[in-house]
Amino acid sequence: MRVLRIVLAYQSSIPIYEQIKEQIKASVLSRELSENELLPSIRQLARDLKVSVMTTTRAYNDLEIEGYIVTVPGKGCYIKKVDDDFIKSKHINETKKALTLAIHQGSIAGLTILELHKLLDELEEQRHEKCD
Amino acid sequence: MRVLRIVLAYQSSIPIYEQIKEQIKASVLSRELSENELLPSIRQLARDLKVSVMTTTRAYNDLEIEGYIVTVPGKGCYIKKVDDDFIKSKHINETKKALTLAIHQGSIAGLTILELHKLLDELEEQRHEKCD
Amino acid sequence: MRVLRIVLAYQSSIPIYEQIKEQIKASVLSRELSENELLPSIRQLARDLKVSVMTTTRAYNDLEIEGYIVTVPGKGCYIKKVDDDFIKSKHINETKKALTLAIHQGSIAGLTILELHKLLDELEEQRHEKCD
Amino acid sequence: MRVLRIVLAYQSSIPIYEQIKEQIKASVLSRELSENELLPSIRQLARDLKVSVMTTTRAYNDLEIEGYIVTVPGKGCYIKKVDDDFIKSKHINETKKALTLAIHQGSIAGLTILELHKLLDELEEQRHEKCD
DNA sequence: GTGGTCTAGACCACT
DNA sequence: GTGGTCTAGACCACA
Numbered sequence: 001m002r003v004l005r006i007v008l009a010y011q012s013s014i015p016i017y018e019q020i021k022e023q024i025k026a027s028v029l030s031r032e033l034s035e036n037e038l039l040p041s042i043r044q045l046a047r048d049l050k051v052s053v054m055t056t057t058r059a060y061n062d063l064e065i066e067g068y069i070v071t072v073p074g075k076g077c078y079i080k081k082v083d084d085d086f087i088k089s090k091h092i093n094e095t096k097k098a099l100t101l102a103i104h105q106g107s108i109a110g111l112t113i114l115e116l117h118k119l120l121d122e123l124e125e126q127r128h129e130k131c132d
Numbered sequence: 133m134r135v136l137r138i139v140l141a142y143q144s145s146i147p148i149y150e151q152i153k154e155q156i157k158a159s160v161l162s163r164e165l166s167e168n169e170l171l172p173s174i175r176q177l178a179r180d181l182k183v184s185v186m187t188t189t190r191a192y193n194d195l196e197i198e199g200y201i202v203t204v205p206g207k208g209c210y211i212k213k214v215d216d217d218f219i220k221s222k223h224i225n226e227t228k229k230a231l232t233l234a235i236h237q238g239s240i241a242g243l244t245i246l247e248l249h250k251l252l253d254e255l256e257e258q259r260h261e262k263c264d
Numbered sequence: 265m266r267v268l269r270i271v272l273a274y275q276s277s278i279p280i281y282e283q284i285k286e287q288i289k290a291s292v293l294s295r296e297l298s299e300n301e302l303l304p305s306i307r308q309l310a311r312d313l314k315v316s317v318m319t320t321t322r323a324y325n326d327l328e329i330e331g332y333i334v335t336v337p338g339k340g341c342y343i344k345k346v347d348d349d350f351i352k353s354k355h356i357n358e359t360k361k362a363l364t365l366a367i368h369q370g371s372i373a374g375l376t377i378l379e380l381h382k383l384l385d386e387l388e389e390q391r392h393e394k395c396d
Numbered sequence: 397m398r399v400l401r402i403v404l405a406y407q408s409s410i411p412i413y414e415q416i417k418e419q420i421k422a423s424v425l426s427r428e429l430s431e432n433e434l435l436p437s438i439r440q441l442a443r444d445l446k447v448s449v450m451t452t453t454r455a456y457n458d459l460e461i462e463g464y465i466v467t468v469p470g471k472g473c474y475i476k477k478v479d480d481d482f483i484k485s486k487h488i489n490e491t492k493k494a495l496t497l498a499i500h501q502g503s504i505a506g507l508t509i510l511e512l513h514k515l516l517d518e519l520e521e522q523r524h525e526k527c528d
Numbered sequence: 529g530t531g532g533t534c535t536a537g538a539c540c541a542c543t
Numbered sequence: 544g545t546g547g548t549c550t551a552g553a554c555c556a557c558a
Contacts (some may be wrong), residue, residue, distance in 0.1 A: 109223035373487035
């Protein structure tokens with residue numbers, strides 16, 4: 001079992017259990033956590049995050065419903081197998097959401113679709129420069 | 133005074149007052165509503181949208197705080213002049229953030245920049261279809 | 265809004281929230297509760313059943329995830345539309361579960377499949393007699 | 397003493413000790429295990445199943461309470477004589493209950509008695525396939 | 529030790 | 544009024 005790097009914004013409008021969920025999900029999708037890995041126990045995580053047991057319970061419970069983990073009463077919670085296509089489709093979905101948001105914001109700013117394409121290229125360019 | 137075209141998703145997770153706000157904002161930014169134009173009264177709008185007066189009050193109140201409208205007690209609410217450049221730069225910023233996120237998520241999903249452009253066009257297409 | 269007839273076995277090994285869920289589900293599937301009907305509020309139900317608010321919350325939350333109700337914050341919880349095919353498939357599923365259990369129990373008792381068929385006919389017969 | 401064929405679903409919602417119990421019971425009822433036969437020791441079984449000794453202890457303890465086995469301190473656990481008729485009638489009762497439920501659910505789903513018979517055969521078929 | 533459920537309060541945002 | 548979240552305990556069954 002590895003220690004999870006979970007950072008909580010206690011004052012955020014995003015519920016704490018949601019933050020825990022999303023960060024574990026992200027770790028699964030980025031392959032940081034892999035199949036059959038044992039997660040910290042509900043109580044341990046609650047202690048670590050200085051949060052109520054009910055809160056971590058809710059997060060783990062939701063993750064089980066969404067198919068990311070299995071919980072075995074009396075033993076612990078384990079990462080489930082997620083297949084590559086599922087992960088890819090998740091990321092494509094995120095990409096689409098981001099692009100849709102860009103189109104929306106851009107339209108308010110009065111940008112044409114052509115200008116959006118130009119902007120996209122520019123940002124991609126900058127990204128490469130940074131990586132170099 | 134013109135009748136506002138406001139469409140509410142009563143069961144959305146986005147608060148109704150927020151939906152009203154955003155749609156009025158968008159109308160202002162798209163010049164559909166122009167300076168000094170009189171908005172429907174809080175009570176009239178509440179009746180039209182079959183919504184509590186508290187809800188429309190909250191929306192108008194927020195819009196006033198954000199500087200989009202001005203309330204003249206006893207007369208009504210009027211659209212204020214908006215500082216174009218400020219608004220525009222704000223939204224361009226949002227656009228850039230969204231595009232950068234799209235590039236990032238897309239790269240994880242293994243999408244090339246070309247595929248991103250194609251996706252952008254597709255989503256723009258779909259957006260037009262919906263509006264028709 | 266109608267009062268729900270929910271009977272709880274507080275000492276059962278079946279969790280209370282599960283009992284609530286199942287009884288509401290059953291009411292939906294039997295068309296006792298119909299589309300758009302307003303359910304008792306989480307708090308009202310908690311008072312009625314002399315149960316913690318968290319417990320009714322959990323039940324309603326699960327029902328929303330499973331698609332039986334919609335909850336609208338600040339307004340209440342409503343029965344969602346369920347289509348006939350969905351209901352039928354649910355009941356067929358229950359039928360299969362019951363038959364599978366019968367096969368299992370029957371095999372332990374040493375019954376052949378033929379005897380099971382005979383038993384099925386007998387019970388069906390008795391059922392008709394009762395109805396007459 | 398014979399080696400028990402026990403297959404455990406470690407992540408099932410059915411407790412492991414329950415799974416062990418049920419499989420031993422089934423073996424007794426099917427005459428696979430017969431009177432006075434010596435069962436593997438609690439510790440041996442725990443090793444074989446890679447399970448805590450507490451778990452096998454619980455299973456054997458329950459079996460003794462239910463009258464299926466007898467524990468002789470210092471020697472081991474033996475299968476007891478089972479009262480055939482009592483057991484059989486119990487299971488036939490369960491079978492009838494399950495069939496009655498199937499008839500009821502089936503009638504809601506609009507199934508005829510003929511379709512129920514067909515369903516029964518299909519499920520019996522599938523059961524045999526799984527066992528092969 | 530583990531997870532599962534439950535309580536009896538609380539505060540918050542929204543209608 | 545409504546639902547959403549959260550706490551800080553508790554008891555239970557299981558491993």
